[in-house]
Amino acid sequence: MTDRADLDTVFAALADPTRRAILTMLLEDDMAVTDVAEPFEMSLAAISKHLTILTRAGLIAQEKRGRVKWCKLQPDALRGASVWMQGFGQFEPVNLDAFERFLASELGGEDETRE
Amino acid sequence: MTDRADLDTVFAALADPTRRAILTMLLEDDMAVTDVAEPFEMSLAAISKHLTILTRAGLIAQEKRGRVKWCKLQPDALRGASVWMQGFGQFEPVNLDAFERFLASELGGEDETRE
DNA sequence: TTCTTACTTAACCGGAGGGTTGAATGAGGA
DNA sequence: TCCTCATTCAACCCTCCGGTTAAGTAAGAA
Numbered sequence: 001m002t003d004r005a006d007l008d009t010v011f012a013a014l015a016d017p018t019r020r021a022i023l024t025m026l027l028e029d030d031m032a033v034t035d036v037a038e039p040f041e042m043s044l045a046a047i048s049k050h051l052t053i054l055t056r057a058g059l060i061a062q063e064k065r066g067r068v069k070w071c072k073l074q075p076d077a078l079r080g081a082s083v084w085m086q087g088f089g090q091f092e093p094v095n096l097d098a099f100e101r102f103l104a105s106e107l108g109g110e111d112e113t114r115e
Numbered sequence: 116m117t118d119r120a121d122l123d124t125v126f127a128a129l130a131d132p133t134r135r136a137i138l139t140m141l142l143e144d145d146m147a148v149t150d151v152a153e154p155f156e157m158s159l160a161a162i163s164k165h166l167t168i169l170t171r172a173g174l175i176a177q178e179k180r181g182r183v184k185w186c187k188l189q190p191d192a193l194r195g196a197s198v199w200m201q202g203f204g205q206f207e208p209v210n211l212d213a214f215e216r217f218l219a220s221e222l223g224g225e226d227e228t229r230e
Numbered sequence: 231t232t233c234t235t236a237c238t239t240a241a242c243c244g245g246a247g248g249g250t251t252g253a254a255t256g257a258g259g260a
Numbered sequence: 261t262c263c264t265c266a267t268t269c270a271a272c273c274c275t276c277c278g279g280t281t282a283a284g285t286a287a288g289a290a
Contacts, residue, residue: 008130014200015126016248023203033267046249048268053247067257067266075203082200084135088142088190131278148237161279163238168277182236182287 006058010081013057018042019050023073026060030072033062121173125196128172133157134165138188141175145187148177 013019022036037047051071054060058077063070128134137151152162166186169175173192178185 007135008132011126011130012247014196015123015130017123018248020122020199027203034265042248043250044267045251045269049248052268064267069267073203078200078203081129082197085129085193085197085200088138088188088193127277133278149235157278158280159237160239160281164278167238179237179286184237 007081007084009053009057010059010077013053013059014081016050016053018047019054022047022050022054022071023059026071026073030070032068032070036071122196122199124168124172125174125192128168128174129196131165131168133162134169137162137165137169137186138174141186141188145185147183147185151186 018040021040025031025036025039033048033051034044036051037044040047051060051062054071055062058074060071061074063072133155136155140146140151140154148163148166149159151166152159155162166175166177170177173189175186176189178187
């Protein structure tokens with residue numbers, strides 16, 4: 001499932017504010033590399049490296065269509081890390097079951113876009 | 116509450132397997148620095164550095180009693196990071212206001228909201 | 231006081247991380 | 261074909277990270 005190396009790479013990927021911002025942007029929609037880079041004050045090459053790190057962590061997937069490479073979120077990759085964190089159950093974590101039910105009600109009730 | 120720098124330091128702290136192992140050990144009980152170091156094949160100074168990093172991330176607290184410094188878990192520090200991650204459990208655009216309310220209800224009450 | 235225990239600090243090392251610029255690749259468009 | 265756009269690669273820079281050893285500090289024991 002989720003071994004140590006996975007957790008290393010996922011947590012390391014999340015430890016950078018630029019990469020977290022990229023993930024947040026991708027929550028809205030899939031994006032091309034150039035569009036991902038646009039709001040940042042940094043070179044395209046730097047963004048490309050960040051995207052490579054996110055891809056290696058499994059947090060996003062990149063698919064090339066034509067000459068454009070599309071980036072899309074792979075939120076399942078967060079699950080292993082999340083579960084690890086919830087293992088510190090001495091606090092009351094965000095309850096995954098409740099979260100699932102929340103999502104189900106949200107997705108089922110008002111925005112049935114999930115196929 | 117949880118700003119970017121916090122998430123940086125928390126995720127970075129979690130990205131090292133030694134530090135995650137230390138946190139796991141501290142789940143069982145509070146420990147002195149020397150005892151934390153005992154199972155690891157590395158110098159006490161290295162462990163001391165790891166503990167400093169965990170402390171700065173807020174993940175543990177260190178209290179000196181006599182000449183012994185006790186380390187104890189501060190699992191609340193994981194909450195901010197956990198909440199951030201839960202935001203990515205969703206594939207499809209979900210009502211963000213409802214998501215906020217969900218988080219508020221989950222985190223707000225001491226009692227579990229899951230029935 | 232002196233010795234020992236429990237840590238931390240300092241100096242150092244190799245390697246990885248985040249950034250740069252500039253060249254290279256690869257796919258359309260004219 | 262030639263040009264442009266989208267993206268990566270390569271080389272380099274500097275800083276931080278994870279480890280080392282050795283010296284320093286602080287507190288209890290003798």
